[in-house]
Amino acid sequence: MSSWTLAGARAAAFRLTGLFGKLTACKGSEFEGVIAQEQTRGGVVGVKIKDVEAMVLQSSRQYAAPSRAEESHGIGSMLVIKVTTDAGISGYSDVETQPQVGKAVIDAPAGGTGMIDGLRQALIGEDPFEVERLWHKMYKCSVYYGRRGAAIQALSGVDNCLWSIIGQAVKQPICKLLGACWRNKVRAYASTLFRPTPEAMAEACRSYIDQGFTAVKFGWGAFGQDPKLDVELARAAREALGPDRELLIDPGWAVERTADECVRLVRSLEPFRPFFVEDCLPPEDYDGYARLANSVETPIAAGEQEATHWGFRQLIERGRIDIVQPDLSRCGGLTTGRRIAHMVEEHNIGLIPHAWSSDILTATTLQFLAYTKKADFIEFNVSSGEISRQLAKNPIVMKDGHLEIPDRPGTGIEVDEAVLHRYRVL
Numbered sequence: 087m088s089s090w091t092l093a094g095a096r097a098a099a100f101r102l103t104g105l106f107g108k109l110t111a112c113k114g115s116e117f118e119g120v121i122a123q124e125q126t127r128g129g130v131v132g133v134k135i136k137d138v139e140a141m142v143l144q145s146s147r148q149y150a151a152p153s154r155a156e157e158s159h160g161i162g163s164m165l166v167i168k169v170t171t172d173a174g175i176s177g178y179s180d181v182e183t184q185p186q187v188g189k190a191v192i193d194a195p196a197g198g199t200g201m202i203d204g205l206r207q208a209l210i211g212e213d214p215f216e217v218e219r220l221w222h223k224m225y226k227c228s229v230y231y232g233r234r235g236a237a238i239q240a241l242s243g244v245d246n247c248l249w250s251i252i253g254q255a256v257k258q259p260i261c262k263l264l265g266a267c268w269r270n271k272v273r274a275y276a277s278t279l280f281r282p283t284p285e286a287m288a289e290a291c292r293s294y295i296d297q298g299f300t301a302v303k304f305g306w307g308a309f310g311q312d313p314k315l316d317v318e319l320a321r322a323a324r325e326a327l328g329p330d331r332e333l334l335i336d337p338g339w340a341v342e343r344t345a346d347e348c349v350r351l352v353r354s355l356e357p358f359r360p361f362f363v364e365d366c367l368p369p370e371d372y373d374g375y376a377r378l379a380n381s382v383e384t385p386i387a388a389g390e391q392e393a394t395h396w397g398f399r400q401l402i403e404r405g406r407i408d409i410v411q412p413d414l415s416r417c418g419g420l421t422t423g424r425r426i427a428h429m430v431e432e433h434n435i436g437l438i439p440h441a442w443s444s445d446i447l448t449a450t451t452l453q454f455l456a457y458t459k460k461a462d463f464i465e466f467n468v469s470s471g472e473i474s475r476q477l478a479k480n481p482i483v484m485k486d487g488h489l490e491i492p493d494r495p496g497t498g499i500e501v502d503e504a505v506l507h508r509y510r511v512l
């Protein structure tokens with residue numbers, strides 16, 4: 087045994103002996119007090135994971151692009167993960183993935199190798215305070231079928247639940263656990279879909295201005311079918327928003343484009359001064375992103391489909407993008423988010439997370455943005471669908487163009503079990 091592991095074992099033995107002494111000297115409520123104290127510290131008598139539940143929610147309507155100026159419905163189905171503990175504390179997360187596949191990643195049994203297993207069985211009985219070790223345990227137990235996609239997305243959801251549990255156990259907001267709470271509010275941009283005509287774009291912009299937004303992102307929807315129409319839609323948005331509000335553009339990459347076509351697209355939008363142009367190439371085209379970012383003045387943002395710190399290193403160092411957009415329900419959760427924040431700081435580039443789901447992800451992202459040294463925006467999903475903004479008893483509300491970062495334990499929001507039950511189909 088090396089000297090440091092020996093020292094660690096001695097320290098652990100000392101703590102165990104000390105705790106045993108304390109416990110045997112106590113009775114009744116005193117005994118419970120010591121237990122509670124140790125639980126609060128996350129010490130030897132720790133909180134243990136009792137269950138991991140994966141729920142599939144379905145809203146009443148399908149995801150569809152707006153046909154006029156009306157708000158889009160947004161996501162039609164969602165995976166919600168709930169981790170419960172023997173201390174009565176639960177953590178929730180929503181995950182933007184294929185919900186039935188994500189549920190299978192959680193529920194699958196152990197396969198016997200420790201590498202083709204479901205996540206739930208790997209977590210029962212574990213201490214949520216060891217969130218980083220559990221990240222690696224989940225990554226390893228899904229490595230033969232995972233590493234990217236649904237497996238990392240389910241892992242991300244569990245990871246966010248564990249951070250929420252730790253925060254509730256020690257009665258602190260997650261930003262304090264991460265190591266910094268730089269701010270108590272973040273500027274929000276309304277995140278919505280492109281409307282099909284310039285008139286509908288202008289009408290939609292006026293409604294966001296009336297609500298108090300100072301920045302709007304239009305994405306996907308009608309964009310990408312006709313380059314001339316694309317320019318007219320962006321022009322209408324800029325004119326309606328006026329010179330002082332920010333316009334953000336997400337052309338989407340469902341339309342196949344080469345890097346050179348993307349360069350021409352971004353140059354056609356530059357007269358309308360977008361704050362950034364996002365994700366116009368397939369997520370694996372790192373060299374295309376580098377070619378694009380080096381060819382235009384407008385900042386290029388990407389990363390909502392990227393996963394793990396290894397993936398983000400590629401996107402940052404090879405893709406040379408200006409703004410990184412990790413989605414905390416896809417990238418590997420807050421544990422990976424913290425590593426990405428460090429990379430972003432080392433490379434001195436921008437970080438504006440993707441978050442187009444429910445209040446749970448928005449609240450988790452707010453805690454993350456309290457932690458990052460710089461925070462330009464939070465993405466605020468303004469979809470009209472029921473499951474986007476109804477899952478919390480204390481929903482997040484935009485005020486004066488900003489979202490407040492709750493100074494309450496964990497994520498700071500209370501999930502409404504009755505609403506989960508209403509929309510749960512599996």
Ligand SMILES: [Mg+2]
Pocket residue numbers: 305336364365390
């Ligand atoms: Mg996007």
